Amino acid sequence: MKLNFNIQPLNTWAKVTKEPFLIAGPCSAETEEQLVATAHLLAKTGRVSVLRAGIWKPRTRPGEFEGIGSIGLEWLKRAKAETGLPTAVEVATAKHVEEALKGGVDVLWIGARSTANPFTVQEIADALRGVDVPVIVKNPVNPDLSLWIGALERVNNAGITKLAAIHRGFSSHEKTAFRNEPMWDLAISLKTHAPDLPIICDPSHICGNRELIPYIAQKALDLDMQGLIIESHIDPSVAWTDAKQQLTPSALDEIMSRLEIRKPGAGTAEVKDKLAILRNDIDKIDDLVIQKIAERMQIVEKIGNYKKDNGITILQVNRWDEILQKRTAYGAALKLSKEFTEKLLELLHSESIRKQTEIMNKDGISGSEQEHLTHA
Template sequence: MSAKLIVAGPCSAETEYQVIDTAKQLASIGITHYRAGVWKPRTSPNTFEGMGQRALPWLLRVKRELGMQVGTEVANREHIALAIDAGVDFVWLGARTVTNPFAVQEIADRLKDMTMDITVYVKNPVIADIALWLGAIERLQNAGVTRLVAVHRGFHSLLPSVYRNAPQWYVPIELKRLRPDITLLCDPSHISGNSDLVEIVANQAAKLNYDGLMVEVHNSPKDALSDKNQQITPEQFAQILAKIRFGSTIDGNETLSVFRAQIDELDKSLFDIIAHRMELSEKIGQYKKANNISVLQFARYEELLSNSLTYAKQHHLNADFVKQIVELIHQESINRQL
């Protein structure tokens, strides 16, 4: 693998042993940047929200004993002050924080007051809003932060998907086009939400020639107190790093690689939507059986076809092509209801 910025470590700093042991294993495979969440802004207050300030000395021990650069997530002005005073080398702003310009500005103002030029990683916002992502970066730059890294961790979507957060690769690609000066990392852990998919997402990022990765690695993922399903072991991470090749774009054409990545993502979304539609068809079939309603409803089919042809015209799609698709989907729906 060519030289890239690789950041790895557990989702959360849970115990001193876990932090040190994970760091030692990562250092042994050449990782120089170590991450661990000290404060964990979770959806529910009834889940593990981090060890807080008392975990900072554990990170500093990693820095002192292993020579690794260490960092943690910050979500407010108090966090940033405590982290910098403790001696961390970098911090990151999570998706929830970046989604809130007021929170970003509060952190930016605190950084400006402290006159500390620390490296700040900016994860993408929860929603696929590139202006919001760029705005967070600009707020930090306006506060005097000169070392900035953008981290693509995927976006929330209401559509069913194999991913925890939809990659929507075109968003980070556009960010890189607009700001080629900003280092861009991929966080395959949060995109996938599943340790089995981390390698697939990391490999896609490598094909798109990202500047590196930020990956959640835990010495014992099954015992993790947060995000256990998406964390991998140091050994698994070493195997992934040995396989992926950054900068090796498809057909040697980076533009073509970008387009194909977008098509792949759209295709996956199409199949997810079709699968969800068939699930609804089966529920409708069950309702019809329970209420002695005929499976085939001609009026409903005519309405469906008419609406689809209207959409086809609006989007400049071939009517015959759309009609064939609708007929196939409708027939499969009927089959599911029989």
């Protein structure tokens, strides 16, 4: 389902100094000297389009540094005057919006914690009515596409047409190399639902450490995201917040110089023709895959009827374990990742259970069978 956002293209409201579009600056504005000095070094690279800095910091626990507050807006104003860089800050309340706009901030963003709360987003949206300012909405902390879309819709419904999304990764119980799991599929889903909505990637918050930032930045560009927002500090070793994920301006410049910019649909006629042939091959295979899945489900229905007639439970744990082990091994031999094969098999298994449950429920299902399904 396509979403009907009333938005302007990124290049109509954001000056792209040098591709890709880059928002950069310290996680937190700490002192006037720190912010202005960082801004000068970032401007000197010629790569930064917008200077960012946290003024109000929503922290997980009380007692942590929660931002320098409104005085930081004056520092941003000075940095802008001296470097010419437009400025961006996070807003989490209507009062933040009012103060930021009064302080001449050019771009506002809504943070992940705020996006997770529709009441907060609506308060911010109401404060934005009648204002012509770019607003960027981060994904919520938890992997919930509807919450992300809902926040974007609330802001858009308030009349904000200079709108974009920030993909900053999602909280996960699993311990991995990332601070926040990228879960690229959710960002891709948003792009599929709203093809004209610019999406900017936040490698700093996805990675949680500076070493992984080049990899995530390149991945984001390869997925046709329109820009990056990266934290940069004049001396990350003494940063008051998120020291491990911040880069010096020179390190950021080095990373940006190594990124490869690829264009969607770009290439010679010969390249396009070759892609068309390969994509046609994929289409044929996809059609065949769907046909075979349909045939598989027809056999599943026959099995379901046989189980019903013979009083056999739907779930056969031993059989499922056998399928899982054999098919993942086969997939690995064919160079398919174990994770992908398991997810595919789980989807097929879930649909098979659903179909057989429908068959069992035509005339009711026994208590013992229902118990087996519950544990499935």
